[in-house]
Amino acid sequence: MRIGIFFGGPSREREISFAGGKTAFEYLDKTLFEPVPVFVDSFGRFILLEKELMYSGEIRDFYPASNAYDGFKTYIESHPGLAGEPVPSETGTLLSPPDFKNHFDFAFLAMHGPDCEDGAIQGLLEWYRIPYSGPGIMGSAVGIDKILQNDMIELVNNQQKKSWTLRYDQWIPREYPILFQVLKKHLGLPLVIKAPHQGSSIGVAIVKDDSLEEFVAAVNQCFFQIELEGSTWKSFDYAQKQAWGQKIANLDEGIGFPVVFSSKTIYHPADLIKDLDAYFSKESEVAVISSLNAEDQVLIEEFINGQEFSCGCIQFDDGKPLALPPSEVVKMVQVFDFNAKYKPGASRKRIPVDTSLEKNQEIQQVIAEVFQQLGINVCVRIDGFLTEDGTILLHDPNTIPGMSPTSFIFKQMAEIGLNVTQALTYLIRQSVRERIRTGKNTWQLRGLLADLDKKINAHQSIEKPSKLIVFESTDEQYAAARMQYGRLNAEGKSVPVPVLHSEDGKYYKLTNPLMFKEYVADVENLVRAERHPLLTETSQKAAALTAFYAGNVSYKVDIYSDVNALEAVL
Structure with a gap:
């Protein structure tokens, strides 16, 4: 079976997606599957990638092909003129969705974030009758929205977690102090601020101290907005401005391009620096810079003290859930942001959670219930906390878990006896089974499943x-x-x-x-x-x-x- 491995996409998690795509490309069972890398660029184009590029360090190493402009390393969205240009032959071949079936039989989705994990790509693939991995449209739509998740999880297990949703039109500078006072009164400190449609700990900030400045910076971070003081900008020399511009372009620490500044869309850090120089030359005090793909609201939650865990849930052939052994996350840093999450030594993981057998079983039970009631299928990873009084609080169902070879989902599937290759086979096979349940292209998918089962059984008998x-x-x-x-x-x-x-x-x-x-x-x-x-x-x-x-x-x-x-x- 030809497996189109979709990675990249327009989201801020595209480099994590690339790591997952590499895992699928390298660890798929080569006796059953032929991996076909499909890179999705920031413009939403599908590129049949040259296979040797899968061994690049990061996406910017190979795309755009010539990645040098005024000394900055950027993604292709910083070069909008390339959107209509042909894809260089050394990179790959442009594909249109009607041609997908000529190149692969199944789409393995290693993409994360908006457009990739929210039902958008899933709907496109269903339209063109291409089976794909992971949950379907409904489960994906729920899994991308942290605000909706909180409400739905509460309906399932009656958990009580204090939170507040802040709309962008409520984020008014003169009201910052009173808003901070209200949130401290109702939620206490620390405050956890989240961008509701992001993952990989991007757009997450914790306000630990009673500091208005820290609070404002945290909320702006999750709105993907920067309030830059004129005095700060004027104190920068040339090298510092260049470094600042590069930081904005880096998706793991900046808000990414394009940005909106003074009602103008700016695509490249060099152009933003020029506009800021001109803006602050007029004695302006503050510049507000926002990502073109900014969040319109942020989720503000109470800080939960307790043991943090992550628990995967998969399915039996009949669709019933199997909660995997939960993993406890032992953090070695104070703020578990994107860099800490993917930095060696920033955390330790142990399986299962350091608590009683009965409490671990209870975690599995509530995970399985949420998996079913939220309309998720195939596979999910759900995070949560076990508080000192034994309360289990869940959050952030992740419908396309991170897929490096040592990710949570593979560690937990290893505990039931599956290595990475076998886990990937499970994800493909069970996804075909779940796509059959949608009632679309039913008999062709049944044939695909029967053929795959025959090959799996034959492979086992050798x-x-x-x-x-x-x-x-x-x-x-x-x-x-x-x-x-x-x-x-x-x-x-x-x-x-x-x-x-x-x-x-x-x-x-x-x-x-x-x-x-x-x-x-x-x-x-x-x-x-x-x-x-x-x-x-x-x-x-x-x-x-x-x-x-x-x-x-x-x-x-x-x-x-x-x-x-x-x-x-x-």
Whole structure:
């Protein structure tokens, strides 16, 4: 089956999308699927990408093809004149939606944010009868709107979480102080400010101190707006202005281009700098700069003290939910923004949450209920808090979870016995099953599903040779072993057997879940520990699903005195 891997898109999360697209491209089961990279640019064009470009560091490394203008590194939306230009042949080939079916049979969506996770691309694909991964139109529409999510989750589980929705027309400078006082009175400090249609911790700010200046900056950040003081701008030298302009263009820390300033749309940082120079030469005091794709309202919530967790939920073939083991997020920084979220060492993850078995089971239960009642299918990741008094508060259903090889969803699916390659096969297969339920193109999709099932079963019946991956107890060797493990699983020609040569001199044949930890020290601890009962219970519930995608799976760590003894058993 040809799998069109859609990544990029116009959203601020496009680089996270690129990372997910790389995962699908590299880890799809090559005995079942042919990956076809489809890059979606900021103008909404679909480009059949040259495959070697999938190994670029970031999108701006290959698109636009010539990315240099006045010393700035920009995305293509900073060059609107290129919208009507042909795509360079070294980049790829422009596709129109009616031609999709000539190039791929299924669309794997690794895109995030508005237009990508809100039902827009899903609706386009349904119109052209292309099955796609993840939830359908309704689940996607709910999953993109944090304000609507809060209301709907409250209807499902009666949770009580204080919040306030601030419209842009209510954000009036002279009223900043009184608004801050009202919010402090009703919600307390700290305040959590969120842009309602963003993900990856973009457009999230926490106001910790009783500071009006901090509050104003946080709300503007989530409206994707900047209030720039004239005195600040005049204090900048040339290099500082250039650095400021580049920061605005960087989607992980700026508001992105195009921007609106003095009722004018500006596409490039060099042009914005020129206009600001002219503006402040007239003794103006404040410049208000807004993203062209600014939010029209922001969500303001009370700060929740408690253990933060993230829990995935998938489906059985009959559509019933299976909540995966929840992961606790142990933050090592005060503010968990975009950079902290994707910075090594900014957090630790443990599975399951450090609480009782019963409370972990309760988390799974409420996750499964919300999954069903919000009209989501195939897969979702829902975040939440477990407070000191045992209350479970949920937020932010994520219908296209981040998909780096060590993302939450893959770590949690590993606990039921699926490696990344098998998890991707599940996402494709179950998505086809859910698209059948829409009543569109039904018999063709049934045929596609039957053909895929036949190939999966045939693939499972082939006996493959084992291949040892022996590594020493260092983080560097563990990371290399994980990469080799993933590549061999994707090739499908052998069964990789990871073996840790431990600090105690023994050799441990590792289970699949142990290849999804962050540090080798975590593995060292777990090979000597009893498996948590929640992990055992969840894997038993998933046994039939796991057997279909992965065959017989063992969760027992075997110990050997030397490699020869291990090889003799294999």
